Amino acid sequence: MTDIEFTEKVNTYKNMIFRLALTYLKNIQEAEDVTQDVFIKLFKCDKKFKTAEDERAWLIRVTINASKDVLKSAWLKRTVPIVEDIPFEHEEHGELFYAVHQLESKYRSVIHLYYYEDYSIRDISKILRIKETTVQTRLYRARKQLKDILNKEFQADKYYESKEGLYETGL
Numbered sequence: 001m002t003d004i005e006f007t008e009k010v011n012t013y014k015n016m017i018f019r020l021a022l023t024y025l026k027n028i029q030e031a032e033d034v035t036q037d038v039f040i041k042l043f044k045c046d047k048k049f050k051t052a053e054d055e056r057a058w059l060i061r062v063t064i065n066a067s068k069d070v071l072k073s074a075w076l077k078r079t080v081p082i083v084e085d086i087p088f089e090h091e092e093h094g095e096l097f098y099a100v101h102q103l104e105s106k107y108r109s110v111i112h113l114y115y116y117e118d119y120s121i122r123d124i125s126k127i128l129r130i131k132e133t134t135v136q137t138r139l140y141r142a143r144k145q146l147k148d149i150l151n152k153e154f155q156a157d158k159y160y161e162s163k164e165g166l167y168e169t170g171l
Contacts, residue, residue, distance in 0.1 A: 001043065010039055013056070016117060017063050023112045024067035026101050034066045041066075057127050060117070064109065064128075071105075099149045107142035110135055 001009075017038050021031035041062055049055035100111055109128065113119045121139070125132045 020063045023108045110138045
């Protein structure tokens with residue numbers, strides 16, 4: 001891979017990898033470190049991908065694994081997290097971001113891949129190596145938990161759930 005090709009890949013995937021790592025780690029600096037590690041692995045990787053979609057799926061899998069490794073590390077267990085505010089263009093995006101981060105990682109990952117990365121249930125099941133029905137169940141439970149979190153924290157019955165996701169009632 002040439003330097004130009006690598007730079008193009010970094011520019012194409014950096015936001016996706018960072019957001020996914022942040023979804024798992026809930027810490028900007030740790031997510032930046034994982035993003036850097038993933039690109040180092042990509043640079044050292046000799047694997048030739050058939051399609052850009054295959055490459056994207058590989059990067060997601062490597063990001064998830066690297067994030068889980070950080071969460072399991074002994075160093076992280078001995079540190080105190082720094083509470084950091086992340087600026088958002090719209091206040092609602094921030095509310096939803098923090099609500100999603102209250103979910104367990106198994107629910108955060110399917111929410112992220114489904115809503116932020118536009119993967120289908122079938123694709124998510126392949127990436128996470130779980131059954132499609134498990135993905136559907138996790139999406140359902142995550143939506144229900146998000147609804148409860150958002151209604152409890154902000155305003156009773158402000159959000160309603162449909163098959164496509166959570167929506168504001170407009171009250």
